[in-house]
Amino acid sequence: MSYETLSDPNAEYTMRDLSGKSMGLSRDSSSRDIEITDVQTVIVDGNYPWTLVRVYTDAGVSGIGESYWGGAIPEIIERMKPFIVGENPLDVDRIYEHLVQKMSGEGSIAGKDIAAISGIEIALNDVAGKILDVPAYQLLGGKYRDEVRVYCDCHTEDEADPEACADEAERVVEELGYDALKFDLDVPSGYEQDRANRFLSKPEIDHKAEIVKQVTERVGDRALAAFDCHWAFSAGSARRLARALEPYNVWWLEDPIPPENHDVQREITQGTSTPIATGENVYRTHGQRRLLEEQAVDIVAPDVPKVGGMRESTKIATLADIYYVPLAMHNVSSPVGTMASAHVGAAIPNALALEYHSYELGWWEDLVEEDNLIENGRMAVTEEPGLGLTLDFDAVEEHLADGQELFDEE
Numbered sequence: 301m302s303y304e305t306l307s308d309p310n311a312e313y314t315m316r317d318l319s320g321k322s323m324g325l326s327r328d329s330s331s332r333d334i335e336i337t338d339v340q341t342v343i344v345d346g347n348y349p350w351t352l353v354r355v356y357t358d359a360g361v362s363g364i365g366e367s368y369w370g371g372a373i374p375e376i377i378e379r380m381k382p383f384i385v386g387e388n389p390l391d392v393d394r395i396y397e398h399l400v401q402k403m404s405g406e407g408s409i410a411g412k413d414i415a416a417i418s419g420i421e422i423a424l425n426d427v428a429g430k431i432l433d434v435p436a437y438q439l440l441g442g443k444y445r446d447e448v449r450v451y452c453d454c455h456t457e458d459e460a461d462p463e464a465c466a467d468e469a470e471r472v473v474e475e476l477g478y479d480a481l482k483f484d485l486d487v488p489s490g491y492e493q494d495r496a497n498r499f500l501s502k503p504e505i506d507h508k509a510e511i512v513k514q515v516t517e518r519v520g521d522r523a524l525a526a527f528d529c530h531w532a533f534s535a536g537s538a539r540r541l542a543r544a545l546e547p548y549n550v551w552w553l554e555d556p557i558p559p560e561n562h563d564v565q566r567e568i569t570q571g572t573s574t575p576i577a578t579g580e581n582v583y584r585t586h587g588q589r590r591l592l593e594e595q596a597v598d599i600v601a602p603d604v605p606k607v608g609g610m611r612e613s614t615k616i617a618t619l620a621d622i623y624y625v626p627l628a629m630h631n632v633s634s635p636v637g638t639m640a641s642a643h644v645g646a647a648i649p650n651a652l653a654l655e656y657h658s659y660e661l662g663w664w665e666d667l668v669e670e671d672n673l674i675e676n677g678r679m680a681v682t683e684e685p686g687l688g689l690t691l692d693f694d695a696v697e698e699h700l701a702d703g704q705e706l707f708d709e710e
Contacts (some may be wrong), residue, residue: 325433334359334431339381339420341367342373344699347661350634352696353377353419355427356706357389362710363426364691366637367419368606376416379403384420389427391612392439396421410583414608421609422640422687429686436640436687440614440647447678448575448645449653451480451526451628455660460487462511466518469525472659477676479523480551480653483515484530485541500537509544516549524551526577526628531558535568542572544617552577552599552628565709566596580630584608585615592623599652603630605637610644617648626652633657635668638679639687646681666695 308479338356340523343349349370355361363460367373382401387395400408407413429436437443452472465483472478489507500508508527515525527550533541538556545553552575557564559581577599582588584607591597600620604613617627627650629641638656640657645651656674658664665673673679682688697706 315464329422330573332390334388336384336387341377342704342707343701345701347658348632353423355423361427361430363423364636365419365423366605367635368603371668372412373416389424392424415606418605418609425610426686427677435683436643437647437681443646444649447680448642450656450674450677450679451482451653452659453479453482453655453657459484462514465511466514469515469519473519473523478502479677481523482528484524485527486530498534505541505544512545512548526551528554529556532554535564538568539571542574545574550574562590562596566594569596588616592620599628600625600627601630604641604644605633610640613644616646617650626650628652629654631655635673639689642679642681
């Protein structure tokens, strides 16, 4: 496009911001007179129930998203359908805020309402990217990197056996090419007396420290290793566990306590040199704000299809960057939610890594036509418009959860 075209008030192009409001570069309003005609969902029975969301438009362009996860999400999206049918899919931010407001009486500050909205928001970014002929990361401001580091969430038949964990760590590094791993620490040790009180005895802490010791020593400098507690422990136990792990090369210790009490989270984080990660069970920028402002977290871990979607995740990243905190994105998604997270990871400066939870599921990649999405522990960010993925409808139909019907292809 020439300078003369840009400066000509009668030219076809005007500039617009990311939500479509007129600013001066992109097509005029007549070329973006597009409406959403339908929203449909299906649940795929993966290693988690993956809720895929499809937004249809009268331009013949549809977009795919994903919500975290499963039950009630399709019903919530059906409830929201009247609020978005007829809207312009390019107005991503406005539709997002509109849905939050319309669902406010039903709890849209957190939980499944926000997860449902996240799936729609991801699908809108896919639609907008296809209409504007740009990859989704471009809608988020461009990219810092061409590929995103992926860490493999590992499992063994006996997750309580330190040596079995170390064996699997070595296998994943040597055979699958990952240089970043995560293992669970909320596993039975044989010393528990009452798991409900969240208390860890010294033998239990010693057992968990032995898992960490064997895994980190086995992989050495070939890979980083994080460890997940799934909000399982009391404050005092979490504090003692974090300190017991200080001699080892722990990438981070994730969610050692329940997520509700920020004061305790801050005290644990600031009371140990073991890096502490949390954020998976905190919603939207508002939920992450106090964690960051009070320096209660070393690594923030939002889940893109859960926390509010792609643009909300970039806002969280911006807030985190003010406090020099990196993001390690939680992810248990199909290729759709995983690629959406990769676009976010490409577009923010402080992306540390993206989780991958399906390395033992042989058909994860079959859901889309694209191949080799994750190679050598990295996910390349596509240059194709939108998310850059094409659903394989036959594969989706083959793996539908019980009672689900395939959504329309067009």
